[in-house]
Amino acid sequence: MGSATHRAPSPLRNPETISSPQRSKRALILVLMTIFFPGSAQLIAGNRKLGRIAVSVTMLCWLAVIGLVVIYFTNRSIILGWVAHPNFQLFLIIVLGTLAVLWLIMFINTLVIIKPKMLAPGMRVIVTVFTLAAVVATSGVFIYGASLLNTGRQTIEKVFEAGPAFDPVDGRYNIAVFGADSGSNRDGVRTDSVALMSVDAKTGKTLLISMPRNFQGARFAPGSPMTKAWPDGYNCGNECLFNAIYRDAVDNHADLFPKSVKNVGAQAAMDALEGTTGLKVQGYVMVDMAGFSTFVDALGGVTINSGGWVPYNAKKWEGTNVRTHWFAPGTQTFNGKQALWFARSRDFTDDYHRIKRQQCLQQAIIKQATPQTILTNFTNIMSAGEQLVETNIPASQLSSFVAVAEKVSSQPFARLTLGAPDFPRSFSTYPEFDKIQERIQSIIEKQSAPKKEKKQEESKKSEDPAKSTEAAESSTAPATESAEETDDASDINNAPKLSNGDSSEFLQPDGSPITEEYLVQLEINGYTSRIAAIAANNDECSVP
Numbered sequence: 001m002g003s004a005t006h007r008a009p010s011p012l013r014n015p016e017t018i019s020s021p022q023r024s025k026r027a028l029i030l031v032l033m034t035i036f037f038p039g040s041a042q043l044i045a046g047n048r049k050l051g052r053i054a055v056s057v058t059m060l061c062w063l064a065v066i067g068l069v070v071i072y073f074t075n076r077s078i079i080l081g082w083v084a085h086p087n088f089q090l091f092l093i094i095v096l097g098t099l100a101v102l103w104l105i106m107f108i109n110t111l112v113i114i115k116p117k118m119l120a121p122g123m124r125v126i127v128t129v130f131t132l133a134a135v136v137a138t139s140g141v142f143i144y145g146a147s148l149l150n151t152g153r154q155t156i157e158k159v160f161e162a163g164p165a166f167d168p169v170d171g172r173y174n175i176a177v178f179g180a181d182s183g184s185n186r187d188g189v190r191t192d193s194v195a196l197m198s199v200d201a202k203t204g205k206t207l208l209i210s211m212p213r214n215f216q217g218a219r220f221a222p223g224s225p226m227t228k229a230w231p232d233g234y235n236c237g238n239e240c241l242f243n244a245i246y247r248d249a250v251d252n253h254a255d256l257f258p259k260s261v262k263n264v265g266a267q268a269a270m271d272a273l274e275g276t277t278g279l280k281v282q283g284y285v286m287v288d289m290a291g292f293s294t295f296v297d298a299l300g301g302v303t304i305n306s307g308g309w310v311p312y313n314a315k316k317w318e319g320t321n322v323r324t325h326w327f328a329p330g331t332q333t334f335n336g337k338q339a340l341w342f343a344r345s346r347d348f349t350d351d352y353h354r355i356k357r358q359q360c361l362q363q364a365i366i367k368q369a370t371p372q373t374i375l376t377n378f379t380n381i382m383s384a385g386e387q388l389v390e391t392n393i394p395a396s397q398l399s400s401f402v403a404v405a406e407k408v409s410s411q412p413f414a415r416l417t418l419g420a421p422d423f424p425r426s427f428s429t430y431p432e433f434d435k436i437q438e439r440i441q442s443i444i445e446k447q448s449a450p451k452k453e454k455k456q457e458e459s460k461k462s463e464d465p466a467k468s469t470e471a472a473e474s475s476t477a478p479a480t481e482s483a484e485e486t487d488d489a490s491d492i493n494n495a496p497k498l499s500n501g502d503s504s505e506f507l508q509p510d511g512s513p514i515t516e517e518y519l520v521q522l523e524i525n526g527y528t529s530r531i532a533a534i535a536a537n538n539d540e541c542s543v544p
Contacts, residue, residue, distance in 0.1 A: 012045040015118055024123040027114040031107075031127065035134050038106045046113040054106055061099070077406050081399035088399075089153040093146045100142035107135050148378055155382040160395035168201040169280040172444070173404070175199075175393070176270050176284040178246075179292075179343075179358070191246045191265075192289070192344070193358055196273050196281065198444065201400075204407025205414070205447040208362065208492075209277060209440065210355045212419040212428045213243035219275035219433060225256035226268050234272060245269050262392070276418070278437040283397075286390040289344075293336025296365070298380035299373060303333045304342075304364045307540025308499075309519060310357070311348060312341035322523050326516045331544065348532045352420040352498055353539040360541035363413045363492045367543055370409065412491035414443050421496035421539075493542040506534045 011018040015026060030041040039054025072079050082088045111131060116124050179193030194211040217235040220226040226234075226249060234240045234248075249257075249268030257264040266284050274281040296302050310327040317323075327342060334342060343361050346354045374381055393401075418436060419428040490496060508518050514534060522531050 010045075015115055020120055020123075023118055024120065024127075027116075027119060027123070027127045028130070030110050030114055031131050031134060034106050034110045035138060038103055041110050041113060042106070046109060050109065054102070057102065077403035080406065081403040084156075084398040084402040086153050086156050086395050086398075089149050089156075093149050093153070096142045096146040096149070100139040100146070103142070104135060104139045107131055107139075151379060151382050155385050156395050156398065159385055159389050159391060160398065161392050163394040163396065165394055165397040165400060166282055169282065171201055171448070172279075173197075173199045173201055173401070174279045174281050176266075176273050176281050177362070178266065178269060178284060178286045180246075180286050180288055180390075191243050191269060193355070194242060194269065194273070195358075195362070196277060196279065198279055198440075199404060199408060200447060201404055203447075204404055204409075204411050206408050206411060207414045207416065207440070207443050207447065208359055210359060210415070210417045211242055211273065211276075212351055212355065212417065213241060214351065215242040215276075215418060215428045215431065216240055217431055218242050218245065218272040220268075221271045221274035221281075224268070224271035224275065225258075225264075226253060226271055228256055229253045233275075242269075242272065245272050263390070266390075266392070276431075276433065276436060277440055279440065283393040284391060285393065288390070289340065291384060291389075292343075293340045295381070295384040296334065296336035296339045298377050298384040299365065299369060300377055301333050301335050302339050302361065302364050302368055303331065303544055304360055305542040305544055306330060306332050306342075306538070307542070308538030309514065309516075309535050310342055310345050310538045311519075311535065312338075312345055313347075317520055320520075320524055322520055324520065324523055326519050328516065345538075348528065348535040349538060352417065352425070355417055355419075356421075356495060356498070356539040357541050359413070359415050359417075359495075360492050360543060364543045366405070367409045412493060414447060415490065415492055415495060416440065416443060421498050495540075497537065498539045499536040 011022065012026060012030075015023045018026070026045075030045060033041040033044075037055070038058050039051045039056075040058075042048065042051030042054060044051075068079060083092075111128075114127065116127060119127060175197050177193075177195045177197055178191045180191055192213060194213065196209040196211070198207045198209065199205070216237070217233045217240070219233040220230060226245075229252070234242070234245055246265035246269050250265040253268070254264045257267060261267045263286075266286060270281045270284050273279075306327060306329050308329055311324050312327065313323045314325045315323065324347065327338070332338075332342075339361060343358050344354060345357075416422050416439060418431065419425065422439075423435075506514055508514060519531060519534065522528075
C-alpha cells in the first residue's frame with residue numbers, strides 16, 4: 001500500500017496554525033506586499049485567481065512606468081507633449097481613477113486575508129492604521145493626481161480654442177503676444193505692449209520682435225479686412241499709433257470681419273504685425289495686466305539682473321507728496337506686483353526703456369517656468385491662467401508647443417525693437433518697411449545657419465582686424481545711428497544700450513553710492529534732470 005503524502009498547512013493561508021507574534025508579522029508583510037506589488041498578497045495567501053489578475057495589471061503598469069521613464073530621459077519633450085494634450089489628460093484621469101479604485105479593493109481584500117480578529121488588540125489597531133495610511137499614500141495620491149489633471153484640463157478647455165493644430169510656417173511658429181490693459185479707469189482694451197515671438201520649431205531658437213506702441217503707419221497683411229478701411233496702412237498721423245489698432249477695429253470696423261473671428265481687435269493687430277514684419281502670424285496670446293501679477297506669484301516669483309534704478313509708485317514718503325520708490329540695480333527676485341511695475345515703469349525714461357525690460361522679463365519667465373516649477377505650483381498656475389490669458393490657439397496645439405517650449409527656455413533670445421535702440425528714435429514715426437523685413441530675415445537666417453558656417457564667419461571676423469574694430473565701434477555707438485547699420489540683433493543679455501554710453505558710475509556729491517533715499521531727495525528738490533540721467537540705464541537687464 002502506498003503511503004499518502006500530507007502537506008503541512010501553509011501559515012500564510014492558515015494563520016490559525018501559527019503564534020500570535022507570527023500572525024502580526026504575517027499581517028504587516030501582506031500589507032507591504034499590497035503596497036509595492038498589488039495582487040502578490042492574494043497569490044500567496046488568498047484568492048489566486050484574483051491575485052493573478054491583479055499581478056498582471058501591476059506588471060503592465062510597471063512596464064508602462066519603465067517605458068515612460070526611458071522616453072523621459074531620452075526625449076522628455078514627447079512626454080510633456082502628451083501630458084499637455086487634453087485627450088491624453090482625460091485618458092490619464094480615467095486610468096488613475098480606475099487604478100485608485102482597484103488598489104483600494106486590493107487593500108480591502110488584504111484585510112480580509114489578514115483576519116484582524118485573530119490579531120492581538122494592540123496589533124489590530126496598528127495594522128488597521130497602517131493599512132489606512134497605505135490607502136491614502138497609494139489610492140489617495142492617484143485620486144489627487146487625477147484631480148490635478150482634471151483642473152489642468154478644465155483650464156485648457158476654458159482658455160484655448162477648439163480645432164486642429166497648425167504647422168509651422170517656413171519652419172517657425174509666429175505668435176503675437178499682447179499686453180492688454182482694460183482697467184476700470186479706461187474705456188475698452190488697450191494693447192500697451194505688443195510683441196511677435198518667432199520660434200524655430202526644431203531648435204527652439206527665438207526671435208522676439210517688439211513693436212513700440214507709438215509705431216505709426218503699420219501695414220496690414222494682404223487680404224486683411226482692415227485693408228478696406230486703411231488701404232495705405234494705418235496712417236493718419238499721431239492718431240494712428242499701433243496701440244490704437246485694436247480699439248479702432250472693435251469700435252469702427254467690426255462689420256468688416258467674418259463672424260467666425262471672435263476678437264476682431266486682436267485679429268486686426270495680428271494682421272498689422274504680419275503686414276509690417278512680413279512673417280505669417282498664426283495666433284495670439286493676450287496677457288491681461290491685472291492677471292499678470294497673479295501668474296508671476298503662482299510661478300513663485302521671477303528673477304532678473306537689473307542694470308539700473310527703476311522707479312515705481314507706492315505710498316507717499318513721510319512728510320512729502322513724493323510717491324516714487326525705486327528698485328535698485330542688481331539681482332532682483334520680484335513678486336507679481338513688483339514684476340508688473342518693473343515691466344511698465346517709464347517715469348524719468350521712455351517707452352523704449354520699458355520695452356527692453358519687458359523683453360528681459362518675458363525671457364526670464366519662460367526660462368524659469370520649468371516642468372518642475374509648473375508641477376510644484378500647478379494648481380495656482382492653472383487658476384492664474386484663467387485670469388491671465390485669452391488666445392485663439394487651439395488646445396490641440398499645446399502638445400507641439402510644449403515640446404518646443406523646453407528648447408526655447410534653454411536658448412538665449414534674439415531680440416529686435418522696431419525703434420530705439422535697434423533703429424533711430426524717429427524710426428517709429430517714419431518706418432521703413434523694407435529695412436524692417438530685411439533685418440528680420442537676416443536674423444532668422446543667422447539663427448537657422450548651421451554651426452559650422454557660424455564658426456567660419458566668426459573666424460573670418462577675428463582674422464580681419466578692420467572688421468573687428470568696426471564691430472567694436474558699432475556696439476558702443478549711439479542708438480540713434482548705429483543699430484540700423486548692423487545686420488544682427490543682440491540677445492537679451494547683450495542688448496544695445498539706450499543710455500548715452502557714459503560708463504562712469506553716478507555717485508552722490510560726497511562720493512558715496514546712489515541710494516533710494518538720495519533719489520527721493522532729488523525729486524523733493526525738483527532735480528528731475530539729474531534723476532533722468534541716473535535712470536537712463538534702467539533698460540539694461542539680463543536673465544541669470
